[in-house]
Amino acid sequence: MLTTESLKRIDREIAKYPADQKQSAVMAALAIAQEEQGWLTTEAIEFVANYLGMAPMAAYEVASFYNMYDLKPVGKYKLTVCTNLPCMLSGGVDAGEYLKQKLGVGFNETTADGKITLKEGECMGACGDAPVMLVNNRRMCSCMLPEQIDKLLAELE
Amino acid sequence: MAILGAINPMLTVGLDGDNAWRLDDYVKRGGYAALKKILAEKMSPAQVIDEVKKSSLRGRGGAGFPTGLKWSFMPKDFKDGKYVVCNTDEGEPGTFKDRDILRYNPHSVIEGMTIAAYAVGAARGYNYIHGEIWDIYQRFEAALDEACAAGLLGKNILGSGFDFELFAHHGYGAYICGEESALLESIEGKKGQPRFKPPFPASYGLYGKPTTINNTETFSAVPFIFNLGAEAYLEAGKANNGGTKLFSVSGHVNKPGNFEVPLGTPFATLLEMAGGMRGGRKLKACIPGGSSAPVLPAGVIMDCTLDYDCISKAGSMLGSGAVIVMDETTCMVKALERLSFFYFEESCGQCTPCREGTSWMYKIVHRIENGQGRPEDLDLLGSVTTNIMGRTICALGDAASMPVQSFIKHFRDEFSYHIEYKKCLVPPEVQRAGSGFFKATV
Ligand SMILES: Cc1cc2nc3c(=O)[nH]c(=O)nc-3n(C[C@H](O)[C@H](O)[C@H](O)COP(=O)(O)O)c2cc1C
Ligand code: SF4
Numbered sequence: 001m002l003t004t005e006s007l008k009r010i011d012r013e014i015a016k017y018p019a020d021q022k023q024s025a026v027m028a029a030l031a032i033a034q035e036e037q038g039w040l041t042t043e044a045i046e047f048v049a050n051y052l053g054m055a056p057m058a059a060y061e062v063a064s065f066y067n068m069y070d071l072k073p074v075g076k077y078k079l080t081v082c083t084n085l086p087c088m089l090s091g092g093v094d095a096g097e098y099l100k101q102k103l104g105v106g107f108n109e110t111t112a113d114g115k116i117t118l119k120e121g122e123c124m125g126a127c128g129d130a131p132v133m134l135v136n137n138r139r140m141c142s143c144m145l146p147e148q149i150d151k152l153l154a155e156l157e
Numbered sequence: 158m159a160i161l162g163a164i165n166p167m168l169t170v171g172l173d174g175d176n177a178w179r180l181d182d183y184v185k186r187g188g189y190a191a192l193k194k195i196l197a198e199k200m201s202p203a204q205v206i207d208e209v210k211k212s213s214l215r216g217r218g219g220a221g222f223p224t225g226l227k228w229s230f231m232p233k234d235f236k237d238g239k240y241v242v243c244n245t246d247e248g249e250p251g252t253f254k255d256r257d258i259l260r261y262n263p264h265s266v267i268e269g270m271t272i273a274a275y276a277v278g279a280a281r282g283y284n285y286i287h288g289e290i291w292d293i294y295q296r297f298e299a300a301l302d303e304a305c306a307a308g309l310l311g312k313n314i315l316g317s318g319f320d321f322e323l324f325a326h327h328g329y330g331a332y333i334c335g336e337e338s339a340l341l342e343s344i345e346g347k348k349g350q351p352r353f354k355p356p357f358p359a360s361y362g363l364y365g366k367p368t369t370i371n372n373t374e375t376f377s378a379v380p381f382i383f384n385l386g387a388e389a390y391l392e393a394g395k396a397n398n399g400g401t402k403l404f405s406v407s408g409h410v411n412k413p414g415n416f417e418v419p420l421g422t423p424f425a426t427l428l429e430m431a432g433g434m435r436g437g438r439k440l441k442a443c444i445p446g447g448s449s450a451p452v453l454p455a456g457v458i459m460d461c462t463l464d465y466d467c468i469s470k471a472g473s474m475l476g477s478g479a480v481i482v483m484d485e486t487t488c489m490v491k492a493l494e495r496l497s498f499f500y501f502e503e504s505c506g507q508c509t510p511c512r513e514g515t516s517w518m519y520k521i522v523h524r525i526e527n528g529q530g531r532p533e534d535l536d537l538l539g540s541v542t543t544n545i546m547g548r549t550i551c552a553l554g555d556a557a558s559m560p561v562q563s564f565i566k567h568f569r570d571e572f573s574y575h576i577e578y579k580k581c582l583v584p585p586e587v588q589r590a591g592s593g594f595f596k597a598t599v
């Protein structure tokens with residue numbers, strides 16, 4: 001189900017917790033599975049649960065509780081824009097609108113070519129750098145005025 | 158670099174260059190001297206806690222609880238494993254200081270946590286890091302590796318016989334996990350739903366064991382108490398408000414960023430350090446302690462000093478030190494609408510008053526903002542807040558209610574105008590200019 005590379009990363013996470021608390025690694029394991037497969041299928045969640053010796057339902061609860069897990073397919077790139085108040089004051093909402101126009105999609109939608117999914121996010125702890133956005137949960141982009149957004153979109157192939 | 162200025166800094170002193178985060182640089186700045194001193198002098202845990210008490214260090218995560226007192230609640234005779242946990246789940250809108258602490262000075266947090274572990278008798282710890290800051294999580298892990306390799310973490314630290322193992326746990330997007338008991342549930346691999354309190358973490362914490370949990374900045378300040386001495390640390394701030402604090406300034410200022418200043422510094426000084434108001438416009442309002450703190454109008458905040466006591470006297474909270482600045486281009490109804498949406502989205506849903514109440518508050522503010530408000534809506538909002546506050550498991554219910562109450566209290570006319578005229582008091586093109594996004598049209 002997952003590559004040996006991913007399993008190795010999961011094992012490293014398991015080792016951080018007491019031997020009888022493997023379940024503590026579930027957040028990391030789900031994130032690793034999502035990183036490898038693009039989104040979390042029911043099979044992937046069950047696999048992670050079995051790997052950690054926990055009930056599949058418990059792993060599913062975790063996957064559906066935290067915002068950064070995707071339980072449905074997303075584009076090759078997921079762009080999450082923070083529109084919370086501190087960012088809004090410095091263009092977070094405008095950046096969202098600008099992206100909607102450029103990509104021709106609304107929030108929680110994917111471009112027709114399957115390349116980009118646009119999402120609205122909550123505070124990322126980076127409000128001083130507003131507008132901020134996150135690419136595929138991992139890469140944070142700061143101070144995203146129109147010119148910078150154009151550059152980012154050109155870069156995402 | 159996002160630490161843009163300071164007055165008599167401690168936490169951020171000498172942080173220049175890309176290698177500031179590395180162990181060598183930290184040691185050159187005097188790092189790990191406090192831990193070495195405590196271990197070499199064989200200070201007793203009680204002495205360590207006493208020093209922290211004397212320093213008047215108060216928790217930097219939001220509630221401002223005295224840190225030494227919190228540590229003293231840990232049971233001394235418990236032998237079956239205790240924990241120290243650091244809260245870097247920084248998600249309170251407006252707050253971005255912990256990210257910079259871990260980015261530029263991660264070893265100060267490691268050293269602070271190790272001293273805490275020594276003081277409370279913990280052998281294991283975790284730092285819970287906000288999901289959206291992956292690069293910071295990686296950096297913290299790299300710093301942990303450095304500390305372990307240098308014998309500053311792990312078994313038999315510096316030959317003293319004291320063991321402390323520390324790991325990083327990465328969150329994945331849930332504001333509520335900043336609440337300490339939700340955070341512990343989350344480390345246990347569950348949904349992040351707050352626990353009933355009591356029991357408090359000091360008696361029933363991670364995996365049911367006694368646990369001390371503090372904010373990143375709180376731990377980061379600990380080494381300085383021992384390097385300077387508790388009295389000098391206290392004097393660097395103001396009575397009952399020891400030390401310096403990082404303030405994250407966001408919104409309508411010319412230079413948003415982090416600033417480290419002594420507690421008790423006038424708000425006006427901080428505003429000036431942040432480059433003053435963007436475009437020279439007029440200050441309208443300020444939320445001084447993160448989105449959950451009550452908003453204060455310009456006239457009130459301009460007379461405040463930045464410390465727990467003064468801000469609370471003015472009717473708000475110093476909270477996490479997130480100073481959200483709003484100028485005259487801000488529509489207060491729209492601002493509140495966005496905050497209410499946030500709390501509605503992030504309520505964990507366990508308590509009926511919070512789950513239903515946050516949904517109601519958002520719906521009502523949303524309809525006012527969109528020209529469908531009713532004359533009775535302001536009173537309705539007031540009654541929803543009083544039905545939430547004090548009736549929920551965790552403080553998110555209160556956190557969601559306080560903005561609603563304070564926005565309406567101080568800007569009632571603007572809400573009434575919306576209801577009566579079905580539009581914003583601040584014209585849309587003025588609002589649009591405020592953000593500075595479409596520079597060409599300003
Ligand atoms: C909804 C909610 C969100 C919170 N978010 C954070 C947070 O992001 N970071 C933090 O340190 N404390 C947060 N807290 C406060 C913690 O529960 C806890 O009081 C704090 O981590 C204690 O550390 P301190 O004493 O060093 O401040 C939050 C509390 C609530 C109710
Ligand atoms: S107050 Fe809200 S967030 Fe807190 S436990 Fe209750 S429902 Fe969850």
Ligand code: FES
Pocket residue numbers: 082083084085086087088092122123124125126127128130132250251252
């Ligand atoms: S509000 Fe957008 S990062 Fe904090």
